[in-house]
């Protein structure tokens with residue numbers, strides 16, 4: 214968190230982490246498509262051939278609180294391919310919260326686990342305590358045949374502390390819910406650690422509404438009839 218008291222600005226960093234091709238870029242593209250133009254900045258993506266993020270994607274979101282603070286949220290993705298380990302470490306530096314995008318296809322469990330272990334390593338390398346940073350897990354691509362079933366995903370959820378979300382990011386489904394879950398955890402962490410509510414004069418509801426005022430709750434991207 215960057216807290217600029219002079220300009221009354223708070224900058225929060227959220228990283229979408231996960232294995233290659235799990236749908237990290239698709240998640241933030243879907244959010245960008247759903248958001249009110251007044252609340253979002255320009256989506257910066259740097260894709261190479263085959264949809265693969267080379268360095269990161271960045272979606273800035275901002276809102277003003279009634280107490281006169283500007284809250285800036287920066288959503289980053291990391292590149293997933295094995296060779297980009299050092300880039301992932303750099304993008305993760307200073308992160309306030311993580312949406313871990315797992316690939317819901319059954320045969321991708323190995324690469325999900327590998328990416329998760331790598332994330333813990335990279336957090337440690339950045340001096341971030343993985344037990345304190347808010348993390349949610351999304352199982353994406355559940356529209357594909359051979360993806361994990363709901364009972365399997367629920368069973369997974371019982372074994373860890375992270376809230377679990379199901380998604381079909383390509384249809385915009387589950388994308389908003391995942392970020393909402395992450396923001397709720399982030400607010401609680403910030404409030405516990407920095408007494409956010411009192412210092413900024415904003416409530417949890419105002420924070421959540423600020424981030425999401427522009428987003429439909431269902432998180433679907435279907436055109437209106």
Ligand SMILES: Nc1nc2c(ncn2[C@@H]2O[C@H](COP(=O)(O)OP(=O)(O)O)[C@@H](O)[C@H]2O)c(=O)[nH]1
Pocket residue numbers: 231232233234235236237238239240264265266290293353354355356357380381382383384
């Ligand atoms: N079937 C399906 N494909 C998806 C979904 N989300 C992403 N994809 C596709 O998976 C590929 C990789 O997605 P991308 O967002 O670039 O993955 P990243 O490497 O994690 O950033 C692209 O071809 C996407 O269109 C989904 O929910 N369902």
Ligand SMILES: [Mg+2]
Pocket residue numbers: 237238239264265266290291292
């Ligand atoms: Mg990408």
